[in-house]
Amino acid sequence: MLKKTGWISFVSVLAFFIMLFYFGLYKYLLAGNSASFVLEDLRHVAMGHRDATLVVLGDSTAAEGFRPNRFNREAIGEKAVNLGVPGGWLFTFHKSHRLAKKYMPGVKKVVLFLGPDNFRAGGDRLRSDLEYNKTSLDLADADLLWDYSGSFKELCKDLFLFTFRPALFSRDMRDLVENPAGRARRFTENIKWFNRKVSDDDPLWEDTRDYSVCGTGDPEDLPARIDSLIRDGNRAEAARYKEMYDGYMIRKGDKRPNPFFVKGLLKLLGELSSQYNKVYLLNAPVFSGFGKVYSPQYLQETEIISKAMASLFPNVIFIEIPQGFRDNCRNFMDVVHVNKTGAQKLTDFIVNAVAASGIKKMVLKDYGPRGIKAGQAFNIQEHGESAIWANTENATASAVLVLNGVPLKSVAFPDGCLVTAIVPAELVKRPGKYDLQLMDRRSNMKSNKLKLTVQK
Amino acid sequence: MPFDSVEFLFFFCAIFALYMAVGLQGFRKALLLFGSYVFYISWNPGFSLLLVYSTLMSFVLARVISGAGASVRRYILAFAIALALLPLFYFKYWEFISANLNVLIPAGRFKLPHTGVLLPVGISFFTFNVLGYLIDCFRGKVKPERNLLDYGLYVAFFPYLVAGPIVRAYEFLPQLKAKREFNPQFLWSGMALVLMGLFKKLVLSDNLSVYVNRFYSGPGGFSGAELLLGAYAFTVQIYCDFSGYTDMARGLAYLLGYELPVNFNLPYLAKNPREFWQRWHISLSSWLRDYVYIPLGGSRRGPARTYTNLFAVMLICGLWHGASWHFIAWGAYYGVLLVLYRMYRKAKPVPARAASGLAQKSKDFLSVLLMFHLSVAGWIIFKADTLGGALLYLKGILFRTDLGSISLLFKASYLPLAAILLIFGLYNLLNLRVNLKEAVLRQRFNPYISTAFLFLVIAMAVFKVDEKIQFIYFRF
Numbered sequence: 001m002l003k004k005t006g007w008i009s010f011v012s013v014l015a016f017f018i019m020l021f022y023f024g025l026y027k028y029l030l031a032g033n034s035a036s037f038v039l040e041d042l043r044h045v046a047m048g049h050r051d052a053t054l055v056v057l058g059d060s061t062a063a064e065g066f067r068p069n070r071f072n073r074e075a076i077g078e079k080a081v082n083l084g085v086p087g088g089w090l091f092t093f094h095k096s097h098r099l100a101k102k103y104m105p106g107v108k109k110v111v112l113f114l115g116p117d118n119f120r121a122g123g124d125r126l127r128s129d130l131e132y133n134k135t136s137l138d139l140a141d142a143d144l145l146w147d148y149s150g151s152f153k154e155l156c157k158d159l160f161l162f163t164f165r166p167a168l169f170s171r172d173m174r175d176l177v178e179n180p181a182g183r184a185r186r187f188t189e190n191i192k193w194f195n196r197k198v199s200d201d202d203p204l205w206e207d208t209r210d211y212s213v214c215g216t217g218d219p220e221d222l223p224a225r226i227d228s229l230i231r232d233g234n235r236a237e238a239a240r241y242k243e244m245y246d247g248y249m250i251r252k253g254d255k256r257p258n259p260f261f262v263k264g265l266l267k268l269l270g271e272l273s274s275q276y277n278k279v280y281l282l283n284a285p286v287f288s289g290f291g292k293v294y295s296p297q298y299l300q301e302t303e304i305i306s307k308a309m310a311s312l313f314p315n316v317i318f319i320e321i322p323q324g325f326r327d328n329c330r331n332f333m334d335v336v337h338v339n340k341t342g343a344q345k346l347t348d349f350i351v352n353a354v355a356a357s358g359i360k361k362m363v364l365k366d367y368g369p370r371g372i373k374a375g376q377a378f379n380i381q382e383h384g385e386s387a388i389w390a391n392t393e394n395a396t397a398s399a400v401l402v403l404n405g406v407p408l409k410s411v412a413f414p415d416g417c418l419v420t421a422i423v424p425a426e427l428v429k430r431p432g433k434y435d436l437q438l439m440d441r442r443s444n445m446k447s448n449k450l451k452l453t454v455q456k
Numbered sequence: 457m458p459f460d461s462v463e464f465l466f467f468f469c470a471i472f473a474l475y476m477a478v479g480l481q482g483f484r485k486a487l488l489l490f491g492s493y494v495f496y497i498s499w500n501p502g503f504s505l506l507l508v509y510s511t512l513m514s515f516v517l518a519r520v521i522s523g524a525g526a527s528v529r530r531y532i533l534a535f536a537i538a539l540a541l542l543p544l545f546y547f548k549y550w551e552f553i554s555a556n557l558n559v560l561i562p563a564g565r566f567k568l569p570h571t572g573v574l575l576p577v578g579i580s581f582f583t584f585n586v587l588g589y590l591i592d593c594f595r596g597k598v599k600p601e602r603n604l605l606d607y608g609l610y611v612a613f614f615p616y617l618v619a620g621p622i623v624r625a626y627e628f629l630p631q632l633k634a635k636r637e638f639n640p641q642f643l644w645s646g647m648a649l650v651l652m653g654l655f656k657k658l659v660l661s662d663n664l665s666v667y668v669n670r671f672y673s674g675p676g677g678f679s680g681a682e683l684l685l686g687a688y689a690f691t692v693q694i695y696c697d698f699s700g701y702t703d704m705a706r707g708l709a710y711l712l713g714y715e716l717p718v719n720f721n722l723p724y725l726a727k728n729p730r731e732f733w734q735r736w737h738i739s740l741s742s743w744l745r746d747y748v749y750i751p752l753g754g755s756r757r758g759p760a761r762t763y764t765n766l767f768a769v770m771l772i773c774g775l776w777h778g779a780s781w782h783f784i785a786w787g788a789y790y791g792v793l794l795v796l797y798r799m800y801r802k803a804k805p806v807p808a809r810a811a812s813g814l815a816q817k818s819k820d821f822l823s824v825l826l827m828f829h830l831s832v833a834g835w836i837i838f839k840a841d842t843l844g845g846a847l848l849y850l851k852g853i854l855f856r857t858d859l860g861s862i863s864l865l866f867k868a869s870y871l872p873l874a875a876i877l878l879i880f881g882l883y884n885l886l887n888l889r890v891n892l893k894e895a896v897l898r899q900r901f902n903p904y905i906s907t908a909f910l911f912l913v914i915a916m917a918v919f920k921v922d923e924k925i926q927f928i929y930f931r932f
Contacts, residue, residue: 006902010906014910160466173918
């Protein structure tokens with residue numbers, strides 16, 4: 001009897017540990033500020049937004065730099081969910097995309113943010129990714145170890161961690177042992193949190209921080225400012241500068257792009273481009289004012305890599321971020337993370353890129369009237385203006401006719417086959433042949449050109 | 457590939473799987489021999505030649521000794537011993553000898569060259585195995601081995617190759633000859649010992665080393681009470697490290713169907729120095745007794761010679777651990793203790809009938825406490841890199857301990873250290889009533905013990921130190 005009880009208790013304890021470490025039960029024990037908590041939360045959110053059409057992947061530059069609610073308002077017909085994970089790397093991006101595929105079958109587009117820290121060597125990034133994903137790893141993820149392990153020796157270690165899960169939880173469990181009361185409180189909160197109902201209409205999380213690096217000066221001088229703020233009792237601002245300074249110090253130093261990352265990125269983009277209609281790739285912008293952190297050469301190299309990667313796949317589009325954005329201190333809350341203002345602008349760039357790539361190529365087939373004479377009105381409209389018409393294909397609602405580089409006040413018909421425009425008299429004052437073209441105002445996409453002849 | 461590494465886990469799983477799959481005894485032994493060389497090559501490929509040299513040299517010379525006439529056998533033995541010790545002398549002792557002799561040689565004269573070579577891992581252990589075999593063949597205690605495969609496996613068997621225990625040929629060779637059947641008891645004992653060994657190393661020893669290194673690297677910055685705590689920590693650390701490794705070695709051997717000798721028997725419960733050496737690193741102390749102490753005459757040639765022999769043996773013991781004056785001093789320290797104890801026993805012999813009762817129990821307890829602290833003092837000499845360092849540490853304990861410094865022990869940062877020492881102390885106290893480890897090993901597939909092992913495994917995952925800490929006895 002005693003032995004039977006013993007075996008029952010053994011099997012029960014074993015089953016409990018298996019459920020805890022292999023079937024996600026540990027998520028209820030996670031600390032609120034752990035990356036694993038963020039990932040589990042994202043999984044939960046993804047399950048509640050099954051109608052998403054676009055998913056954003058990346059690290060904290062994505063998590064904080066993309067505003068899904070703004071995107072969903074501006075990008076007509078699209079719905080985005082942000083699956084950016086702070087600290088994440090290739091394995092996490094890959095796993096998040098699989099999560100999207102599983103829970104959001106309608107997703108046809110993906111945006112991949114590449115932070116400047118993703119490119120460089122240093123640290124066991126796969127190991128930290130495995131730790132982040134520890135509560136949601138499954139058997140299918142084993143093949144990713146093969147792709148993202150640095151060497152055979154590393155692969156053996158990673159396989160061991162993957163198989164013997166308690167080893168992945170060691171840091172978290174030590175923290176649990178050191179702070180049992182706090183975690184016990186967290187336990188009940190987590191049960192409520194992970195069982196809450198998420199609906200399609202619920203707004204998605206967005207970072208609200210809007211302070212900027214303007215007026216920071218040289219980050220090396222920040223410790224003195226932090227001390228002074230603490231002495232004055234301004235702890236909130238001191239904490240903000242401390243976070244900025246810590247981020248600066250972690251990232252400072254000479255860097256080179258890591259060939260191993262390039263290989264992994266190629267693999268990831270290959271999978272993304274085969275699974276989605278469109279993949280948008282962007283290098284998260286870096287504030288140019290803190291030049292000691294990421295040298296211009298390093299940033300240039302990473303951009304070359306990204307552009308080269310994008311060019312290898314027909315449906316991967318590289319989104320350029322203008323230099324003006326990078327130079328503007330008002331957009332950034334530290335060297336790599338944009339604030340609310342910057343995130344809104346960054347999201348708008350993405351909106352435009354998505355919109356542009358959704359546009360079919362516009363074609364300018366024909367125009368009229370013919371026989372326009374220099375200095376004379378033609379096709380006179382209600383208020384005496386001259387007007388032209390153009391037969392088109394795929395003209396967008398925001399398309400305009402452009403005559404000799406000057407956009408005309410235009411009306412695009414809904415069927416996309418006709419665009420009319422008012423022609424100012426000064427444009428046809430002189431005889432000659434002038435370029436006529438269609439242009440989409442939102443994306444700047446242009447059609448072919450025709451020659452409009454103005455006779456003597 | 458240390459036993460607590462992931463690489464070793466994969467290696468052993470592969471070897472074990474193949475071992476169980478292969479039916480023929482010969483193939484199994486060949487597999488183990490191959491695996492043993494792969495294991496040794498993983499440390500340094502070049503040094504595997506040393507293993508080949510020791511194996512072939514002793515295999516051949518043992519047969520020559522056995523077949524030689526009585527008048528020349530001892531000379532061949534002496535020659536064989538010299539050949540066996542040659543690599544040990546070159547790799548381990550030449551640097552020490554040359555450095556010390558060069559100090560004596562006047563400037564401008566020829567100086568002895570330095571080699572600067574790495575110490576091959578496990579050289580002290582397998583050299584002693586080979587020496588023991590040669591001497592046993594000379595004594596007729598064991599027949600010279602005719603099967604090179606068996607003998608090669610005896611020398612290179614990976615569970616004990618790099619850090620012991622030192623195994624006698626007459627204990628292990630018969631096991632290699634016998635047919636190995638699957639033994640569930642061995643399976644249980646093997647798994648239990650490996651788990652217990654890993655726990656001692658990963659949880660107890662490695663976590664203690666974090667504190668020990670702090671105390672020993674800068675003793676001037678700590679109070680006497682803290683230094684004493686550090687000394688206790690190292691005393692427990694070295695035991696957990698070494699006995700943990702031995703447990704794993706024995707466990708792995710059990711899993712493969714072989715039994716290795718016990719190497720530790722609760723040494724900190726010893727009541728005197730003699731008993732300490734009957735409980736600590738038993739394979740080495742018994743080896744020194746059988747192959748050095750007894751040939752020197754043991755205790756058969758009067759007290760003066762006995763004391764000399766004891767002291768000499770302990771000096772050799774110290775030297776075996778390392779070519780350094782502080783190891784020699786450590787050996788000499790125990791030599792003195794053993795001699796003094798011998799003198800004490802001569803003056804006050806042990807009564808024929810052991811006394812019982814509270815008075816005797818109290819006396820025994822005090823003896824254990826005293827011997828424990830004597831061993832703590834010895835470990836201070838052992839751990840410090842130099843004699844000067846050891847003296848500095850001891851001075852710190854003796855002259856910087858006061859009430860104020862004792863209060864420093866109650867810092868929150870010392871809680872984990874105190875917890876480990878407390879657990880260790882309780883474990884030893886419990887063992888006064890029953891030998892817990894042997895009790896566990898006898899309980900085949902006991903569910904309660906299995907449940908406890910589950911918690912041990914989780915504890916290893918939780919409390920494992922992030923940085924890689926090498927086994928202490930790998931240096932010897």
